[in-house]
Amino acid sequence: MELKNTYNHKFIDGGVCAARGFKASGMYCGIKENPTKKNDICLVVSDKICNAAAVYTQNKVKGAPILVTKKNLEKTGGKAIAVIANSKNANTCNADGEEKAYRMCGLAADVLGIKPEEVIVASTGVIGQILPIEPVERAVKPLADSLSYTGNEAAATAIMTTDTVKKEVAVEFTASGKTCRLGGMAKGSGMIHPNMATTLNFITTDCAVSTEMLQKALSEVVKITYNCLSVDGDTSTNDMVCVMANGMAENAEIIAENEDYTAFRNALYEVMMNMTRMLAKDGEGATKLLECTVSGADNLDTAITVAKSVICSPLFKCAMFGSDANWGRILCAVGYADAEFDINKVNVSLSSAAGTIDVCKNGAGIDFSEEIAKTILSEDEIGINVSIGNGEISATAWGCDLTYDYVKINGDYRS
Amino acid sequence: MELKNTYNHKFIDGGVCAARGFKASGMYCGIKENPTKKNDICLVVSDKICNAAAVYTQNKVKGAPILVTKKNLEKTGGKAIAVIANSKNANTCNADGEEKAYRMCGLAADVLGIKPEEVIVASTGVIGQILPIEPVERAVKPLADSLSYTGNEAAATAIMTTDTVKKEVAVEFTASGKTCRLGGMAKGSGMIHPNMATTLNFITTDCAVSTEMLQKALSEVVKITYNCLSVDGDTSTNDMVCVMANGMAENAEIIAENEDYTAFRNALYEVMMNMTRMLAKDGEGATKLLECTVSGADNLDTAITVAKSVICSPLFKCAMFGSDANWGRILCAVGYADAEFDINKVNVSLSSAAGTIDVCKNGAGIDFSEEIAKTILSEDEIGINVSIGNGEISATAWGCDLTYDYVKINGDYRS
Numbered sequence: 001m002e003l004k005n006t007y008n009h010k011f012i013d014g015g016v017c018a019a020r021g022f023k024a025s026g027m028y029c030g031i032k033e034n035p036t037k038k039n040d041i042c043l044v045v046s047d048k049i050c051n052a053a054a055v056y057t058q059n060k061v062k063g064a065p066i067l068v069t070k071k072n073l074e075k076t077g078g079k080a081i082a083v084i085a086n087s088k089n090a091n092t093c094n095a096d097g098e099e100k101a102y103r104m105c106g107l108a109a110d111v112l113g114i115k116p117e118e119v120i121v122a123s124t125g126v127i128g129q130i131l132p133i134e135p136v137e138r139a140v141k142p143l144a145d146s147l148s149y150t151g152n153e154a155a156a157t158a159i160m161t162t163d164t165v166k167k168e169v170a171v172e173f174t175a176s177g178k179t180c181r182l183g184g185m186a187k188g189s190g191m192i193h194p195n196m197a198t199t200l201n202f203i204t205t206d207c208a209v210s211t212e213m214l215q216k217a218l219s220e221v222v223k224i225t226y227n228c229l230s231v232d233g234d235t236s237t238n239d240m241v242c243v244m245a246n247g248m249a250e251n252a253e254i255i256a257e258n259e260d261y262t263a264f265r266n267a268l269y270e271v272m273m274n275m276t277r278m279l280a281k282d283g284e285g286a287t288k289l290l291e292c293t294v295s296g297a298d299n300l301d302t303a304i305t306v307a308k309s310v311i312c313s314p315l316f317k318c319a320m321f322g323s324d325a326n327w328g329r330i331l332c333a334v335g336y337a338d339a340e341f342d343i344n345k346v347n348v349s350l351s352s353a354a355g356t357i358d359v360c361k362n363g364a365g366i367d368f369s370e371e372i373a374k375t376i377l378s379e380d381e382i383g384i385n386v387s388i389g390n391g392e393i394s395a396t397a398w399g400c401d402l403t404y405d406y407v408k409i410n411g412d413y414r415s
Numbered sequence: 416m417e418l419k420n421t422y423n424h425k426f427i428d429g430g431v432c433a434a435r436g437f438k439a440s441g442m443y444c445g446i447k448e449n450p451t452k453k454n455d456i457c458l459v460v461s462d463k464i465c466n467a468a469a470v471y472t473q474n475k476v477k478g479a480p481i482l483v484t485k486k487n488l489e490k491t492g493g494k495a496i497a498v499i500a501n502s503k504n505a506n507t508c509n510a511d512g513e514e515k516a517y518r519m520c521g522l523a524a525d526v527l528g529i530k531p532e533e534v535i536v537a538s539t540g541v542i543g544q545i546l547p548i549e550p551v552e553r554a555v556k557p558l559a560d561s562l563s564y565t566g567n568e569a570a571a572t573a574i575m576t577t578d579t580v581k582k583e584v585a586v587e588f589t590a591s592g593k594t595c596r597l598g599g600m601a602k603g604s605g606m607i608h609p610n611m612a613t614t615l616n617f618i619t620t621d622c623a624v625s626t627e628m629l630q631k632a633l634s635e636v637v638k639i640t641y642n643c644l645s646v647d648g649d650t651s652t653n654d655m656v657c658v659m660a661n662g663m664a665e666n667a668e669i670i671a672e673n674e675d676y677t678a679f680r681n682a683l684y685e686v687m688m689n690m691t692r693m694l695a696k697d698g699e700g701a702t703k704l705l706e707c708t709v710s711g712a713d714n715l716d717t718a719i720t721v722a723k724s725v726i727c728s729p730l731f732k733c734a735m736f737g738s739d740a741n742w743g744r745i746l747c748a749v750g751y752a753d754a755e756f757d758i759n760k761v762n763v764s765l766s767s768a769a770g771t772i773d774v775c776k777n778g779a780g781i782d783f784s785e786e787i788a789k790t791i792l793s794e795d796e797i798g799i800n801v802s803i804g805n806g807e808i809s810a811t812a813w814g815c816d817l818t819y820d821y822v823k824i825n826g827d828y829r830s
Contacts, residue, residue: 060758061750061778093746095779127743128780232729235751314647318825328542331508335476336650343475364510365543404819410733
């Protein structure tokens with residue numbers, strides 16, 4: 001899909017290896033028997049120790065890897081060198097979950113010659129099945145041996161579950177006169193809903209940024225990107241975004257909210273926003289990316305809440321699948337959003353590569369050509385533009401249509 | 416479907432005409448051209464003026480009939496004589512919506528010889544299309560002429576939209592030594608979600624109850640019945656439940672929370688709880704009724720919140736469609752419910768007419784027979800029993816599975 005360019009960045013290749021000093025590898029180790037031998041485990045390793053920050057699922061049920069990663073980052077005071085991640089098993093709701101997650105850190109640390117607490121661990125897949133550790137034990141050596149500065153794709157495919165495409169984005173930007181790079185990989189297709197919306201995301205940068213500023217930028221950006229994404233309203237147990245910064249661009253370390261911080265934050269936004277769009281477009285069973293932009297709000301939370309409410313409505317999502325300009329369902333979802341505004345000032349238009357059409361003014365329907373609307377909605381990226389006439393602030397939320405294939409994929413996921 | 420009998424009531428026939436002194440009628444008037452000439456408008460009329468109470472959708476977008484009914488009941492101080500309701504058009508988000516809703520009240524009042532404000536008006540169907548008033552004008556006379564004490568079925572079919580079956584329940588109970596009757600009709604299939612969960616519900620009783628006690632009982636019962644129902648997470652713009660009590664059973668009027676109040680409230684619960692189950696089972700595209708009971712809570716709101724969270728999870732709903740005992744998705748939904756409890760004390764079992772099976776203890780998976788689980792989940796009424804080990808309070812929420820047919824029905828609803 002075409003990337004959106006908000007801050008006029010240069011997009012580059014390389015995903016999680018785009019930044020200097022980051023190697024990656026991925027392979028099939030057989031977490032679950034799979035005749036296609038699709039990659040199911042990966043390593044990402046920095047040549048230098050990194051400042052690291054992460055945000056985690058807000059589900060009370062937290063995958064064991066989430067708990068272990070959190071403890072590791074606390075122990076190191078926000079430092080990390082490597083990521084080990086697997087798909088096909090979430091290692092969640094198992095009595096031995098933490099033990100296995102620590103074991104994965106230990107195995108990676110041994111083979112890389114680093115400390116176990118310098119490893120970020122993540123798992124994604126079925127909940128509540130015991131993670132077989134033998135495949136991981138067998139895999140760490142070949143994984144370490146095959147680490148390379150171009151291993152990003154092998155790693156990105158290893159974290160896919162029901163994803164149909166791998167998700168990688170990277171950009172270049174400048175901080176204190178030095179060219180920096182920031183890139184990442186993501187996985188996610190179902191069980192995606194704020195907060196945290198994303199399942200697994202790993203972002204690397206060679207920009208020098210303090211752990212504190214890293215965490216600040218991540219929290220700021222996640223609020224308006226991943227947390228504005230919903231595929232199906234289910235908040236996963238294993239969601240995590242982490243950012244690792246190894247400083248190899250040799251810029252002056254960013255330790256305050258200055259111009260360099262803004263450049264870094266904008267690069268992070270560009271990558272995470274585009275990753276969000278990729279996740280939405282590849283939502284389970286999806287045929288269409290839906291982007292709902294709410295403008296005219298008097299505060300950001302209102303704009304986000306209303307945009308999310310539209311994106312989450314199953315009835316609206318079905319209408320989009322059918323390319324049906326059923327704007328009443330949009331207004332209905334706007335109406336039940338938990339926010340204060342005057343419904344009688346709400347305007348709605350629909351847009352795509354094929355054009356834009358107004359469908360609702362001041363909270364009531366207006367005449368429009370159903371034929372033109374159908375043409376607009378037959379595209380695979382649809383904009384829903386809602387103005388609530390209350391102020392100057394806007395926000396976007398991302399989602400996808402609800403289709404037969406969503407039901408098919410999830411009616412029998414485990415087998 | 417089989418009715419549940421919580422308070423050992425005698426179920427009776429007659430729906431909205433089960434109580435003495437209530438007539439009803441229904442017919443096809445052509446709100447929307449329809450070759451099958453399915454009923455689309457109905458009247459319910461009491462021989463005596465009634466005390467009346469209602470609860471309405473919490474959506475900011477409120478159908479014009481909702482606004483008009485509310486004003487009418489305010490004007491009369493909670494008195495009503497008749498209901499006029501149509502399907503095929505929600506009369507919502509139209510510039511002339513209130514005018515048309517008032518006109519419907521006026522038309523009904525004229526033909527019945529009562530005041531317009533003594534009429535409760537309701538509409539259900541597509542949002543944002545102008546309501547044609549001519550079919551209503553033509554219909555009121557034949558509707559009034561065909562009113563009868565056995566017209567309940569004609570009325571119940573007239574409010575159906577995508578419903579596949581009409582929904583009627585009625586019971587007998589005793590207040591101050593007199594036999595009373597309470598019954599109702601409901602419609603609803605999609606766009607059903609707390610609060611208010613129900614689209615349209617009309618309940619009649621010959622019990623003498625003050626308007627104040629009527630409203631109190633209705634609010635109490637709606638919280639644990641309709642507001643614990645979700646088909647698809649979409650809160651409709653036109654939801655309304657109203658209760659009309661004409662006092663023709665000649666019991667001493669219930670004006671306080673005494674024994675008679677309890678008898679009345681329990682009858683109301685029996686009817687509304689069974690109507691809720693009918694609505695869930697007939698959810699758009701549904702093949703299964705899902706009843707999630709959360710026990711061991713330390714307060715009612717927690718029990719309700721957790722039960723609703725499970726019932727609303729699209730992933731869980733898809734798993735139930737596939738008869739897949741994917742309990743991880745249940746625990747995941749329990750985990751993201753906005754309530755305080757210890758996830759490590761959560762137990763889950765699944766039950767149906769074919770038996771019961773434990774699938775999760777203390778927040779972790781346990782060994783169970785997938786074969787037995789599949790047999791249990793292949794029934795069409797499934798119980799999901801979640802104990803959160805925190806107290807003595809329990810609550811139930813109702814929903815249905817998410818199927819291909821939900822997508823089919825809603826992918827092209829308007830045409």
